[in-house]
Amino acid sequence: MVLDNTWLIAALWVGLALAASLISVRLGISVALVEIMMGVLGGNFLGLEEVAWATFLAGFGAIFLTFLAGAEVDPYVLKRKFKESVGIGAASFLMPFLAASAYAFYIAGWTQDAALICGIALSTTSVAVVYAVMVETGLNQTELGKIILAACFITDLGTVLALGVFFANFDIWMAVFITVSVAVFTITPRLTPWFVERYGGRIAQIEVKLFVFLLLVLGGLALKANSEAVLPAYILGLSVAGYMMAHKELLHRLRTIAFAFFTPFYFLKAGLHVSLPAMAGGIILISILMAVKVAAKFVGVWPLAKLFRFSNRDSMYTTLLMSTGLTFGTISALFGLSQNLITQEQYTILVTVVIGSAIVPTLIAQAFFRPIIGRPGDSQELTEDEERKRA
Amino acid sequence: MFQRIMVAYDGSDCANRALAAGVDLMDRYDADLAVVMVAGLPDYAGTIGEVDEIQNEARAFFDQKIRKVEELAGDRMERVSTHLLFGHTGDKLVRFAKERDFDLVIVGARGFSRLQRIFLGSVSQFVVKYAHCPVLVIKDSCEPGK
Numbered sequence: 001m002v003l004d005n006t007w008l009i010a011a012l013w014v015g016l017a018l019a020a021s022l023i024s025v026r027l028g029i030s031v032a033l034v035e036i037m038m039g040v041l042g043g044n045f046l047g048l049e050e051v052a053w054a055t056f057l058a059g060f061g062a063i064f065l066t067f068l069a070g071a072e073v074d075p076y077v078l079k080r081k082f083k084e085s086v087g088i089g090a091a092s093f094l095m096p097f098l099a100a101s102a103y104a105f106y107i108a109g110w111t112q113d114a115a116l117i118c119g120i121a122l123s124t125t126s127v128a129v130v131y132a133v134m135v136e137t138g139l140n141q142t143e144l145g146k147i148i149l150a151a152c153f154i155t156d157l158g159t160v161l162a163l164g165v166f167f168a169n170f171d172i173w174m175a176v177f178i179t180v181s182v183a184v185f186t187i188t189p190r191l192t193p194w195f196v197e198r199y200g201g202r203i204a205q206i207e208v209k210l211f212v213f214l215l216l217v218l219g220g221l222a223l224k225a226n227s228e229a230v231l232p233a234y235i236l237g238l239s240v241a242g243y244m245m246a247h248k249e250l251l252h253r254l255r256t257i258a259f260a261f262f263t264p265f266y267f268l269k270a271g272l273h274v275s276l277p278a279m280a281g282g283i284i285l286i287s288i289l290m291a292v293k294v295a296a297k298f299v300g301v302w303p304l305a306k307l308f309r310f311s312n313r314d315s316m317y318t319t320l321l322m323s324t325g326l327t328f329g330t331i332s333a334l335f336g337l338s339q340n341l342i343t344q345e346q347y348t349i350l351v352t353v354v355i356g357s358a359i360v361p362t363l364i365a366q367a368f369f370r371p372i373i374g375r376p377g378d379s380q381e382l383t384e385d386e387e388r389k390r391a
Numbered sequence: 392m393f394q395r396i397m398v399a400y401d402g403s404d405c406a407n408r409a410l411a412a413g414v415d416l417m418d419r420y421d422a423d424l425a426v427v428m429v430a431g432l433p434d435y436a437g438t439i440g441e442v443d444e445i446q447n448e449a450r451a452f453f454d455q456k457i458r459k460v461e462e463l464a465g466d467r468m469e470r471v472s473t474h475l476l477f478g479h480t481g482d483k484l485v486r487f488a489k490e491r492d493f494d495l496v497i498v499g500a501r502g503f504s505r506l507q508r509i510f511l512g513s514v515s516q517f518v519v520k521y522a523h524c525p526v527l528v529i530k531d532s533c534e535p536g537k
Contacts, residue, residue, distance in 0.1 A: 024433065028479075032437020065438060072439040128436035135442060136432055136478035252447075255440040267437065327437050358435045 003047065013054055016042050017264035030128075031259075032267050032327060036355065039271020048272055054265055059229070061266030062331050063215050064258040066160065066230040069127065069327070070237020071244045071251060073153045077146045084147045088304050089154025092322045095300030096293050097123035097162065103292050108285060113167070114346055117336030120162045121350045122293040122357075124328040127152040129358050130321045137370060144310065148318050157234065159328045163335055164222065164231030174225040181218055181232050185239045188214065192243050196250065207250065208257060211236075228335055270330040270351060273337055278348040289353045294361060297323040313369055320365035329354030397425045397493040399484050399518070402456040405499030409529040413497045414463050416527075417470060422495075424471045426460050427487060428453050429480040446477065481517030489523045497527045 003009050016038040023038075024031035042048030078085055101119030104110040110118060130152050131140065139145035168174060192207075199206040214236060219229030244251045279286070301322045305315035333350040336342040342350070398413035400406045410426065417424040430449030436442050453475045464471045476483045488496050500515040519526045 028431045028434060030433040030436045030441060032441070033435050035437075068438065068440055072443075126436075128438045128442060131439050132432045132434075132436040132442045135446065136483075251440075252444070255438075255444060259438075259440065263438070326435065362435065 006051075006053075009049075009051055009054075012042065012046065012048055013265065013268060016046075016048070016268055020264065020268075030326075032128075032263070033355065033358070035264055035267035036271035036274075036330065036351070039268040040274045040276070041271075042268065043272035043274065044276050048268070050269065050272060054269065057262055057265035058269035059266075060215075060219075061258070061262035061264070062334070063219050063229050063233045064254075064262050065266065065327060066331065067211070067215055067233040067237040068251075068255060068258060069156060070234040070239075071241050071254070072127075073238055073241045074146075074150070074245065075238075075242050076245075078150045078153065081143075081147045081150050084308050085150035086154050087151075087308070088147070088301055088318070088322070089151035090158065091300035091304050092125055092151060092297060093123045093155045093158030093162075096296035097158070099292050099296035099299075100289060103289065110342075110346065113341040114336065114343075116162075116166050117332060117342050118289070118346070118350060120159055120166070121329045121332035121336070121354060122289060122325070123155070123162070124159050124325040124332065124354070125152045125155040125322045126324040126326040126328070126358055127156060129324040129326060129362055133321060133362060133366065144314055144318070147308075148321060151322065155322070156328055157238075159332060160228070160231045160234045163228040163332055165227070167339065167341070168225050168227040171225070173221070174227070177218075177221040177225040177227060177232075180221055181235070184214055184218060184232075185235055188236060189239050189243060192240055196247070200250070205253065205257075208254060211254065230331055230335075267330075270334055273334070273344055273347055274351050275344055275348045278345040279352050282345065282349045282352075286349050286352050286356070289349065290356050290360070293325075293353065293357055294320075294323045317365050317369040320361040320369060323361040324358050325354045326358040329357070393420045393495040394422050395425070395491070395493045396420075396422050396495045396497065397427055397484075397488050397491070399480075399496065399498040399514070400426045400428050400456070400460070401499075402428075402452065402459070403499065403501065405501050405529065405531050407459065409497045409499040409527075410460065410463060412527065412529055414467070416495070416497075417467065422470075424464070425474060425491065425493065426471060427474045427476060427484060428456065429476045429478065429483045431480060432477050449475065449477070481514045481521070484514070484518050485521045485523075488518075494524050495527060496522050496524060497529065499529045499531070501531055 003012060017035060020034040020038045021031055024034045039048070097119040100122040101115045104118035105112060105115035127149065130148060134140035134145045134149065140149065195210060196207045215233055218232035218236065222229045222232055298319050301319045302315055305318045310318060330351055333347050333354065337344065337347040393416060396413055396416055398410050400410055413424050416422065430445060432442055432445060457473055460471065460473060461468055476487060484496065496518060498515045498518050500513070515528050519528060
């Protein structure tokens with residue numbers, strides 16, 4: 001074997017991450033998606049293998065990603081549109097979770113644990129896919145856009161809660177995990193401003209180390225309770241979201257560190273375990289599960305969107321966007337694989353459905369149900385420069 | 392003939408030539424000029440951060456490039472508006488031109504190879520094909536006024 005030392009193995013991992021970034025920039029496709037594809041390529045054709053240090057980096061990448069997802073929530077929108085967001089977000093999680101779990105368990109014949117992982121992985125909504133579409137269409141400035149985004153965060157919360165709770169042991173470690181987590185979630189929002197003021201802005205990145213330390217402690221305790229480290233990571237992120245909104249520079253530094261060194265390992269690993277023969281063999285199940293996911297999102301989200309007086313077009317658009325999935329879907333599937341709750345074939349099927357659900361509903365929504373934005377005079381119609389001038 | 396002119400601008404040499412042509416036509420026809428920049432967002436983004444950071448970079452780039460526009464327009468800047476849009480370049484340019492009812496769109500053409508066109512697409516070709524109004528394409532080798 002040529003790759004018989006750590007440096008060469010690392011060079012292959014980092015080389016694939018580098019290639020993914022370059023391709024992403026050239027083609028305008030998300031780097032996460034390209035990294036998953038490169039992982040598939042590496043695992044199936046280049047002899048890319050999982051090694052202990054890469055597993056650690058990938059695992060921490062998933063935790064870091066989830067923390068950032070929580071920290072990127074706009075808490076004010078969530079509070080202001082609580083009823084609509086929680087209603088749509090909860091239905092968007094619950095209906096696909098129930099439908100996909102039931103299909104996997106009763107019809108596809110998966111084990112109970114595998115069916116639960118299937119339900120969780122397919123219940124997700126990709127906030128990032130939705131957000132990018134919102135920015136592009138200008139909908140992120142509108143009430144509809146803000147409600148959809150807030151609802152996506154609630155769906156994500158449902159996903160991490162399910163991952164953290166369904167497979168956990170309810171023993172003394174769970175008690176310790178809950179106690180420490182509650183203390184950290186309570187103290188951190190108060191501690192952070194003081195800590196950053198006192199020690200922030202130095203080359204040693206002390207405030208970044210604080211967050212990494214907290215994520216590792218909570219992740220470790222979650223593991224002791226057989227829970228999932230992404231649960232406390234997301235809630236820790238949520239707890240400091242208000243602070244991060246006002247301190248974008250800190251969020252930028254955290255993102256830089258995460259995207260440069262941790263998340264590429266996570267996405268490459270997510271692709272590494274995808275088996276192309278299993279994908280070809282499972283194409284029918286992949287299509288059915290995709291249809292189940294989208295249909296269940298329709299059952300859950302569409303009636304609520306109508307109830308909240310969205311127009312037909314806006315309801316369809318909202319539902320299709322809420323049917324997308326990517327990061328949290330792959331995190332859920334990878335959790336199942338690493339805990340031996342699902343097989344590699346099942347993992348391949350789930351990840352393919354998740355990636356498909358990032359692409360297909362977005363394309364349909366953009367092509368046929370793009371909301372009609374008002375004429376000049378509406379703030380949503382203004383370009384950024386006009387908004388700045390108006391301000 | 393042309394009262395509302397739109398220039399697609401990305402700060403490249405080719406776009407600078409398109410901008411110069413736009414300023415020239417603005418003077419000739421006593422028209423209003425809109426300089427439009429489009430920042431591409433990643434398709435199927437994995438994280439909000441990915442989208443946010445691209446927006447921030449685009450805003451910084453846009454602010455820097457506005458100076459070039461001001462330099463060229465000089466004291467006619469009050470007839471020039473600048474716009475930053477996000478999304479797929481060709482699609483956003485065509486939509487914006489139609490929404491704002493421009494009567495001429497000016498774009499630069501970088502002269503991509505056949506392979507580049509296949510993978511990256513040609514914005515100028517897209518705009519020529521789908522714009523609702525006349526499109527002036529300034530080719531890579533062209534110098535306006537010559």
